[in-house]
Amino acid sequence: MKIAIVGAGLTGLSAAFELRDFAKVKVFDDCIGGLASSYCPSYCIEKFYHHCFRRDSDLLDLIKKLKLNSKLVWKVVRIGQECNGKIYPLNTPIEIIKFPCMSLSDKIKLAKFTFSCRKKNFDEIKKFDEVKVVEGLKREVGGRLLTSFFLPLLKSKFGDYYEEVSYSWLIARVAIRGNRKLRGEELGYLRHGFNQMIERMVEELNSNNVILRKEKVKKIEKCGNWKVNGEEFDAVIWTAPLPVLKSVNERVYSSAKVKDIKYQSSICLLISSKESVTEDIYWSNVNCRFGAIIEHTHFMPFEDYGENLIYLAGYDRVDGELMSAKDEEVVKIYLKCLKKFGIEEKDVKWTKLFRAKYSGPIYETGYINKITPYRTSVEGLYIAGMTSKPNYPERSMNGSVKAGKEVSEVVRGDFECT
Ligand SMILES: Cc1cc2nc3c(=O)[nH]c(=O)nc-3n(C[C@H](O)[C@H](O)[C@H](O)COP(=O)(O)OP(=O)(O)OC[C@H]3O[C@@H](n4cnc5c(N)ncnc54)[C@H](O)[C@@H]3O)c2cc1C
Numbered sequence: 001m002k003i004a005i006v007g008a009g010l011t012g013l014s015a016a017f018e019l020r021d022f023a024k025v026k027v028f029d030d031c032i033g034g035l036a037s038s039y040c041p042s043y044c045i046e047k048f049y050h051h052c053f054r055r056d057s058d059l060l061d062l063i064k065k066l067k068l069n070s071k072l073v074w075k076v077v078r079i080g081q082e083c084n085g086k087i088y089p090l091n092t093p094i095e096i097i098k099f100p101c102m103s104l105s106d107k108i109k110l111a112k113f114t115f116s117c118r119k120k121n122f123d124e125i126k127k128f129d130e131v132k133v134v135e136g137l138k139r140e141v142g143g144r145l146l147t148s149f150f151l152p153l154l155k156s157k158f159g160d161y162y163e164e165v166s167y168s169w170l171i172a173r174v175a176i177r178g179n180r181k182l183r184g185e186e187l188g189y190l191r192h193g194f195n196q197m198i199e200r201m202v203e204e205l206n207s208n209n210v211i212l213r214k215e216k217v218k219k220i221e222k223c224g225n226w227k228v229n230g231e232e233f234d235a236v237i238w239t240a241p242l243p244v245l246k247s248v249n250e251r252v253y254s255s256a257k258v259k260d261i262k263y264q265s266s267i268c269l270l271i272s273s274k275e276s277v278t279e280d281i282y283w284s285n286v287n288c289r290f291g292a293i294i295e296h297t298h299f300m301p302f303e304d305y306g307e308n309l310i311y312l313a314g315y316d317r318v319d320g321e322l323m324s325a326k327d328e329e330v331v332k333i334y335l336k337c338l339k340k341f342g343i344e345e346k347d348v349k350w351t352k353l354f355r356a357k358y359s360g361p362i363y364e365t366g367y368i369n370k371i372t373p374y375r376t377s378v379e380g381l382y383i384a385g386m387t388s389k390p391n392y393p394e395r396s397m398n399g400s401v402k403a404g405k406e407v408s409e410v411v412r413g414d415f416e417c418t
Pocket residue numbers: 006007008009010011012028029030031032033034035036048049050051052215216217218239240241244266268313356358359360384385386395396397398400
């Protein structure tokens with residue numbers, strides 16, 4: 001049996017890995033690793049910041065299988081929040097009490113809200129899927145906390161789309177992320193980069209005769225069997241963004257009867273700076289055209305890179321102005337805002353801009369019913385990736401590794417001899 005896998009992001013690689021001894025597998029993509037791929041000058045660093053969590057069991061299993069366990073490091077990182085142009089640490093109870101941009105009563109309300117989200121199971125969370133996040137929050141925490149705390153975060157994550165986001169998503173997201181230690185949040189990283197995981201997977205696929213075709217799929221059709229870029233297959237696992245399937249073959253997309261999902265884009269400017277922005281904070285939420293400053297060398301040792309590496313991370317609409325602007329213009333806009341935190345252009349040694357058009361779904365109202373099933377209405381066409389169940393409420397490396405595993409089980413079930 002021959003299977004085509006479209007997309008060599010973590011979903012596609014994970015599906016190929018699981019099916020390597022089951023069928024003849026070919027993976028099509030010219031960007032191995034997808035959103036989790038890296039930029040490698042004299043070291044490798046992810047194009048978009050990446051870290052993992054203790055609960056990421058499928059990802060951690062894979063890291064173990066690839067014999068990279070000894071590279072996995074865990075660190076309690078410090079986070080910060082901008083208030084009137086200054087970044088304040090927000091980790092320990094004392095730091096939270098000292099934060100000047102929120103009243104004590106709002107801090108108590110926020111703690112109670114976080115606790116109540118963590119207690120809810122999925123069925124309870126699902127009930128709010130048709131409720132808009134702003135409406136739900138106004139009712140639950142009141143207008144002041146909504147305006148001063150939640151709205152800036154929602155706007156920085158979803159831009160203009162924030163009003164359409166579902167309240168279920170926020171509750172589910174707070175529930176999974178609200179599990180902090182008193183000292184801060186513990187995050188994991190593969191020392192010297194997640195690129196090593198992708199390289200090991202590719203080595204394993206190559207030695208099991210899985211073919212990686214360094215090309216995008218331009219043509220896909222079903223005429224009896226499947227034809228992908230002119231070559232015949234028994235089944236296709238589509239892991240690329242759904243709008244790409246729609247543009248490659250609209251009839252196949254509409255026959256698959258999956259629900260339309262809106263995506264957003266990501267824009268990350270990686271900079272090497274002479275100075276750090278903060279003393280020791282890894283992640284700072286800020287009010288700029290980008291929403292977060294992520295100081296990678298406050299997470300991993302400076303010696304691994306020999307320079308301060310910082311991401312300025314933002315989101316945009318897929319047709320947003322930053323997505324169509326020239327690189328220099330985006331760099332200019334981002335660096336201008338960085339000045340507010342004491343980093344001048346002359347302090348920046350180099351910049352590298354990364355943009356991803358389809359970087360994540362918009363979790364709008366009704367999203368839970370739109371989650372894409374693996375098996376579609378077209379025989380032999382399977383879909384997995386960022387819109388699959390394991391990637392709700394947050395798309396992640398773990399969710400994509402799991403989606404790749406789960407879709408391969410479905411394919412095996414459908415094609416295995418009885
Ligand atoms: C800014 C940012 C930060 C992130 N941070 C984290 C983090 O800290 N921790 C975490 O766990 N996750 C993080 N993620 C999420 C994680 O990177 C993704 O969820 C995961 O890598 C998605 O893998 P995927 O294979 O599902 O999708 P993708 O990586 O998008 O892979 C899809 C692939 O399809 C390919 N493709 C597109 N069109 C075609 C075509 N016509 N033919 C063939 N191939 C095609 C693309 O080139 C791409 O390689 C982050 C993502 C972003 C954008």
